[in-house]
Amino acid sequence: MRRIFDEENRLQLWLDVEVAVAQAQAAVGDIPKIAAEEIAKNANTKTVTPGSDEGDREETRHDLASMVQALSEACSGEGRKYVHYG
Numbered sequence: 001m002r003r004i005f006d007e008e009n010r011l012q013l014w015l016d017v018e019v020a021v022a023q024a025q026a027a028v029g030d031i032p033k034i035a036a037e038e039i040a041k042n043a044n045t046k047t048v049t050p051g052s053d054e055g056d057r058e059e060t061r062h063d064l065a066s067m068v069q070a071l072s073e074a075c076s077g078e079g080r081k082y083v084h085y086g
Contacts, residue, residue, distance in 0.1 A: 007050045014067050015043035018083060031082040038079030039071070047074045 003009060019040045026036035042048070048070045072083040 008045050011048065011050050011067060012045050014064065015045070015048060015071065018068075018071060019043045022079075022082060022085070025082070025085060031085055032078055035078040035082040038075050038077055039083055042074040042079065043071060 019036075022031065022036040022039040025031045026033045048067065068084040072080050075083060
């Protein structure tokens with residue numbers, strides 16, 4: 001149970017959802033394929049660490065919004081505009 005509700009595991013699952021959505025959006029042409037690839041490359045807990053969104057969490061007062069912001073900042077190119085798109 002601890003593993004399931006562990007903060008790092010929860011964060012990785014959220015990141016996995018962001019990747020799946022970006023890939024689906026790229027498949028139907030809503031976002032560029034290169035953007036989905038960049039999001040997938042950066043959507044891991046080594047790049048977006050559980051503590052990397054701490055400052056954003058205080059500012060947004062929302063866990064998911066702070067993760068989206070941290071992932072957007074981790075993407076340097078085309079992916080930055082399309083994290084959590086639509």
